[in-house]
Amino acid sequence: MLRLRWLGVLCGFVLASSVQAETAEQIIKQALLSMQPDLPIESISASPMPNLYQVELKGGRLLYASADGEFLLQGNLFQLHNGQATNLTEQVEQKAIATQMNMIPMDEMVVFTGPETKTHVTVFTDTDCGYCQKLHSEVAELNKLGVEVRYLAFPRQGVGSHGYTTLTSIWCADDRLDAMNQAKARRDVPKKTCKNPVDKQYALGQAVGVQGTPTIILANGKMIPGYQPAKQLAAQALKAQP
Template sequence: MRITTLAAAAAFAFAGSLALAAEPAQAIRQNLLALQPDMPIESIAESPVAGLYQVQLAGGRQLYASADGQFLLHGYLYQVQNGQAVNLTEQAQSKAIARQIEAIDRKDMVVFAPAEAKTHITVFTDTDCGYCQKLHSEVPELNRQGIEVRYLAFPRQGLGSHGAKTLASVWCAKDRQAAMNLAKARKDVPAASCDSPIAGQYQLGQMIGVQGTPAIVLADGQVIPGYQPAAQLAELALRAGK
């Protein structure tokens, strides 16, 4: 009887602790949704700082809040380790972005794969972008170094732009690689239409903070805004893929 009583008491205490743990998340969520009803909150959890909660938003963005949800922080949280400042916010954002990118089906990308891939990069691209065209000319060199190049569409001028129409024709082509090569060489791509993933990819790019092209996402979720020469990009990609 004593054991049963103790077990029941322990279970009650555990349930109580769960309820207390849930209260801050509920309060934070309610306050944030009162500020912005469509705020894309994915999760709320304790941060490494006592009394401070980490709010994970869609797209990898992070907010920090007090347990009652009345105080909010938007910025980087650093931890000093062995005399070095580690950006915990950036680490969390990269992990979230990597998860979202890896969830995309390869059939919805335009992929240039080497014989043996060591790692990959995912590039938000616009066929009308000069630096995107320059990066594309270096894809064979990236492939040679074992880096798979995966393209996602990001029409900089919006979904009604000339770039968006060209991207749709690329994604709807029977041979996407050949169509991408034509587009990046500033040649006409035969018009094609289908139920393409262009709009969803454009929205995803906006969610993770893409503002221009090319925007390069490494395997670990780190986002590189803008063109990088093949040698430099390969070094970053191989390091991120370890």
């Protein structure tokens, strides 16, 4: 009987060792993928809050999980210090979004720049969007204020829509700037097809959380949903530090 007791204790140690061999990151990943096999997990790491892990998804958005993978949180994590609240979730998400925007080759965007560029904004746009047209009418003013405008395609009605066809024609035009100007002035753009990044940019917009147009992203990754007057937008853009 004594030997059997020691054998049971030994088995317990072996089991505990195998559990410890799996890191919290592995446990959390297995738990999440068992729930949703196609969940686009980019990384899992310890969060600033003890015993809480942050799960970064493709597109930069965050989830939080307990070390055993049993509890999952979606929302903002704030740090309170000296009476001030800092949104740690927003900081991480913005940094990830800024990194993704900066990885897009300039020749895959439609870029309006001025004589003296001090910063830039990246704009997910749809040619059929009234507020996108209003924003575009102020691009020249933004350029004069030192803000470069980089357009990405985001056809709100999806692939195959009128906006999708127009955006494809713009990206395939010999002169993209002129084609964009024509489309934003509600003039017809000659239909044209070619190898283009419209689908890829549309998918990227969905991944980073774009829900409407225009969606403006500052150089530091901060997302501004909707139209902003040129002077107001320029003031925010010039303050944004990558």
